[in-house]
Amino acid sequence: MAEKVTITIDGRTVSAEAGEMLLWAALDNGIYIPHLCADREDKENPAASCRLCFVEVQGRPVPVPACTLPVSEGLVINTRSERVDGLVAAAFELLMSNHKLDCKNCPANGNCELQRIAKERKLRLKPKNLPVLERNLPVDNSVAGLVYDPNKCVLCGRCVRACRRGGNAVLGFTRRGYDRVVTTFGDVPLAESGCSGCGECAGACPVGAFSVQK
Ligand code: FES
Numbered sequence: 001m002a003e004k005v006t007i008t009i010d011g012r013t014v015s016a017e018a019g020e021m022l023l024w025a026a027l028d029n030g031i032y033i034p035h036l037c038a039d040r041e042d043k044e045n046p047a048a049s050c051r052l053c054f055v056e057v058q059g060r061p062v063p064v065p066a067c068t069l070p071v072s073e074g075l076v077i078n079t080r081s082e083r084v085d086g087l088v089a090a091a092f093e094l095l096m097s098n099h100k101l102d103c104k105n106c107p108a109n110g111n112c113e114l115q116r117i118a119k120e121r122k123l124r125l126k127p128k129n130l131p132v133l134e135r136n137l138p139v140d141n142s143v144a145g146l147v148y149d150p151n152k153c154v155l156c157g158r159c160v161r162a163c164r165r166g167g168n169a170v171l172g173f174t175r176r177g178y179d180r181v182v183t184t185f186g187d188v189p190l191a192e193s194g195c196s197g198c199g200e201c202a203g204a205c206p207v208g209a210f211s212v213q214k
Pocket of ligand 1: 034035036037038047048049050051052053065066067068
């Protein structure tokens with residue numbers, strides 16, 4: 001059995017498994033930290049790409065991503081500070097400037113991690129300072145029951161890892177910068193990629209870019 005340690009988060013003393021990442025210890029104790037790219041199925045190898053889970057750690061000069069911080073006895077954390085809130089707000093605004101905002105018609109409406117982050121941190125879903133960049137990429141519904149709208153993708157990579165775990169491994173990242181996108185090998189429609197339509201990607205997607213059509 002894993003050794004238990006005692007840590008303090010936002011003034012609350014909680015128990016956690018030694019070495020587990022702070023993000024999971026906080027969430028399991030009912031303390032919300034914004035996150036998109038972290039994956040419960042792959043806790044040991046955080047991608048740390050969304051930059052939403054910053055926290056302050058007592059004794060450290062700069063905020064660190066909670067998904068990469070193994071807990072140890074006596075750790076003292078603050079999930080909120082002016083610096084942390086500024087970093088999270090900036091990362092969120094950047095994400096939202098590149099996300100097709102169509103909550104009313106989105107299958108993830110009401111169960112979307114972007115909506116949760118906006119609510120928890122009192123952030124606007126619609127960017128205030130950055131222009132919204134519309135990509136107008138084609139929606140892929142070539143596999144029965146599965147829809148992929150890359151215009152909603154936030155590049156968290158959870159679908160890519162879920163697809164690999166499901167034994168298909170047909171998804172990956174391609175291109176750089178603004179053009180970066182999750183797609184199939186050779187950028188072919190899902191139906192031509194070897195996709196089995198298992199829906200693991202939809203189950204992992206936190207924002208409704210991949211969804212299962214009933
Ligand atoms: Fe930690 Fe994305 S959840 S960087």
